[in-house]
Amino acid sequence: MSETIERPYILHMFTATPQMSPFDVNMAADAGYQVIVPYCDVQAGMVTNLTQDAIFSRGPKGVSRTGIFIGGRDVMLAADMLDSARRAMVPPFEVPVFADPSGSYTTAAALVALVERHLGKQHGMELGGKRVLILGGTGAVGRIAAAIAASRGADVTIASHHDEARARQVATELNQRFGIVINGIGTTTSAALRVALAEAEIVLATAIAGVQVISSADLAFAKRLLVAADVNAVPPEGIAGVNVMNDGKPIDGVPNAGAVGIGALAIGNVKYQVEHRLFMRMRTGGKPVYLGFPEAYEEARAVAAGLG
Incomplete structure (x- = not known):
């Protein structure tokens, strides 16, 4: 048998x-x-x-x-x-x-999908045409988030707070590999960061854990901000005022009272x-x-x- x-x-x-x-x-x-x-x-x-x-x-x-x-x-x-x-x-x-x-693939996917959700829910808008600034954009999550957002028609800029040349190099690599158009800039000084923030409608913080890339003082320059999202779950907050638990909560200190934040645990839940x-x-x-x-x-x- x-x-x-x-x-x-x-x-x-x-x-x-x-x-x-x-x-x-x-x-x-x-x-x-x-x-x-x-x-x-x-x-x-x-x-x-x-x-x-x-x-x-x-x-x-x-x-x-x-x-x-x-x-x-x-x-x-x-x-x-x-x-x-x-x-x-x-x-x-x-x-x-x-x-x-x-x-990085699943985290970046969750990040962009949640931004789109709140952009539509809070503002009745789509990602296409929006100015997206990705801080820490030369890392794994930042690169893939840039590729996804650009493929959705967003005007994407990746930024490095260490090396502008590196940001430009990574942008070129992504453009050539995926047939997209993104820009690379340096935010090595507060002045450079604040100039970039003044133009951004969407801000994604994908820097290494435990590094704050936007302070409360910086937020005052984000006059066009609609949605900010941060993948950093380790204190301090990557974006001041965006707690890890936030999922569409208004951000204090931003000129646009309708701006909302998305924290790392909300992103992590979708990623999982x-x-x-x-x-x-x-x-x-x-x-x-x-x-x-x-x-x-x-x-x-x-x-x-x-x-x-």
Whole structure:
């Protein structure tokens, strides 16, 4: 009498860094993956062989219970690795792939989706045509938020408070890679920051944790501000007056009384749901999918719409 053994759900997790993120491992397990295997220090040229090892070893039925996740810290490298994995597939040996380096794809998606939600809810406006200033914009979340916002028709500027040349370089890289148009500036002095704030309608703070990029005094110059959002959950607030719990609360000290703030925990709540949904889509969708930041953004919009 033969016994049928159900094949487990296996997730292969690739990262170019020395270790895989425990956060992502936990998320994968909570989405129902039973065997989770991290592969660290993965170079871009290794992705094709690793992918084909994963798809050919289980047969056409087994691939439906197999997935690949791409982590790391470099958002461009992760996008390249996602493309390499896609090209390595040999139908019907094809598995779903999800990229989310440092959580930047899902965080940026949640950030922009919530800004759009409150822009519509509080002001009856859309993101297209709005002047968006991203402080700390050369980092992982800032880059992807810039790409998403620009793809929605926003007039996007990324800023570095350390190095204007770096901001310009990153803007050029994003423009060339994604076919968008964004600008790079330096906010190395208070005067430069305040000039940029005076023109901005949307401000996104994506700088490293524990750094305040906009003080209460700076806010007085944000005369056109409609929505400000901050991904920093570590004190002090990245934007003065925008608490981590805020989700559309008016910001004190801004000339425009209708300006509202979105804090890190509100963004994090949507980010968590987006990442969970994308892992579930991989595991239960029944067909191969390739999930990068455009798919994360569409999922984030769906989550934000359900918030009421």
